[in-house]
Each structure stands twice: as structure tokens, then as C-alpha cells.
Amino acid sequence: MVHQNEHQHTQHIVGYGTYIMVWLALLMLTALTVTVAGMNFKNFAIVIAILIAGLKSILVMNYFMHLKFEPPIFRTMVYITVFTLAIIIGLTFTDISFR
């Protein structure tokens, strides 16, 4: 644990420039997802859209939500949550596809 007396601030300070780069990347990924949706990928379109949305979320979490600079326990908790949701989705789909 970090003591408050040693560090005046509560968190690792990230430069403004990094935030602006991440924002630009997010805008480009938004343009990409709109462009890809315009192409005719049929059933893959939704998979690609989800992958790009996932990538955008990772950027937001790591930089805007500072996950990259947090102690490892934060990432562990995120993995557990995503894993839980994946199990729920996976089990539901195995149920409905064998009805």
C-alpha cells in the first residue's frame, strides 16, 4: 500500500497527450466500425462489430479508467466479471441451440 504522506496524489498521473491519442484512436475505430458495417460481411459483420467494440472498451478501461496503472487486483476482478458473463452467455446459447 502506498502511504498518503509519501505521495501527494492518489493516482499515477498520465499526460494529457496520452488521453488525446486514445480519444483519436477511439474516433478512428468508430469510423472503422461504420465502414465495415457498410461492407457486406453477412454473419461476420456482427462479430467484427463486437470485436471493434471490445477493442474500444479495452482502450477506455486501460487509459480513461486507469486500469493499466492500477494494482493487479483490479485486472483480476475485471477478468472474473468478464469470465462470469461469458459463462452465462455460453450456457444460455448451448441451451437455446439444442432445443
Place this chain on the structure above:
Amino acid sequence: MSQAAELTMEKHYDPIGSRIGMWLFLFTEFLLFGGLFLLYAIYLNKYPEEFHYGSSQLDQFVGAMNTIILLTSSLTMVLAVGALQRDRRKLSIFFLVTTFTFGAAFLINKYFEWGHKIELGIYPGSQELTQHPQGEIVFYGLYYAMTGLHGLHVIIGMVIMLFLLYFLLKKSHRALSIKSNQIQNLNGKRLLLSDETGKKLWKSQEITSEVTGMDVVVKGVFTEEQLKSSEVKLENSGLYWHLVDIIWIFLFPLFYLVSM
């Protein structure tokens, strides 16, 4: 007196603990929307054509605009946090107001978008919509439920920002707190504030028995202490706002782009 002063100074901050608490709350939000996304996935699987048609009836341009608005609001929110970390309170207030404005712009877009659909008679349970195929009814049901719940989160985020603005603008702080057991014998007496030479600066009214505690409040300053506590609050509110952004990052392609 000095004991009272120590008591107020002994405020304990655990920023990591408070952020863990915030993340735990965000996970419940994540699972709440995750359940709705699951529902969407199942019905998309069941009614692919109706979902594609329903999606083609939504305005992709407004959807993309709102995506850009929310992404930019996330940027200004994180800049507000960054500014406060650098002790730049006024810059932080500026970015916070900007973020609030973007949130409002998002809601205004949503208002017109929903309003247009409702004008066409397309809303859950409407006469018009019940004539449509089952898949479309489900699509619009999910559309209203999910973007509505998300919109509610935007509103909550904006209310939280108003509280933060209050904390950041409040230029007064409690320097000293005196508890009731320390003033029980003060009934009928007065308090006097004097400078070091004993010159009277201010004299209070008679203290009645109704007074059970006293605070000494200093006005016109924003202390280091306040800065630190605002920083923790702003960080956690920022986390909430970014979650709202992430949810929209998924809502946008699912509702607006599956048609194309």
C-alpha cells in the same frame, strides 16, 4: 480544543480501497447490461431479418453523432480528473462543465430520436407496432429498454457531476468541530473571536441549551484537504461516466449497424 482539532484532521483516505469499491459497483452494472445484451443476442439469432429491418429504420447518423459525443465527453471527463491531479481546480471545473454539456447534447439527440419514432407510432404497446411482425416488436422493445436504461445512466452521471461542481466550487471548510460533551457548560455564555493581541474580532450571541455542537467554518478558501477529497470523488465519478460510455460503445453497433 486541541483534541477537537486533531479529531477533524485525522480524516483517513484510502483511494485504492474506494476505487475498488467503485469498480465492484461497476461490475454489477456490467452484468445488468450484460443480461440485456444476452437477450438481444438470443432474439437476433431468432429473428435475424426483422432485426436487420428494424435496425435499418434507425438513424445511423444520429447514432454515430451520439457515439462521437460520448467518446469526447469521456475525454473531457478524464481531462477534468487530470487537471485536478495537477491541482488546477478551475481547469478541472471547466472540463467538468464541458462533460456535462456533452451529456446534455447526447440526451437532446436521444429526445428527438425517440420523439420521431413515437410520432410514427412506434413504441412498445402502440397500435401501430402491434401490427408489425413479432421480431420487430421484440427489436423495438429491446431498443427502448436498453437505450432508455442507458439514458437513465447518462442522467444519473450528470446529476453526480452537479454534486462534484458543488464540491469544487464550495469555498468554505470546517476548520474545527466541537462536540456536545465539550460545550455542555456553555449554556447562556458567549463565544469571542479575538486576534493574538486580544483585540475583539467577533462576538457570538448567547448560546442556548439547544446548541449541541459547534463548527468553526473558514470561508473564502479551498484547502488542500478539500482538493484531496474532491480528487477521490471526481475519479470515481469519472469511472462511472466511462462505464456509461463503454455501454454505448456496444449499443451503437448492435442497434444501428446490424442492418447495413
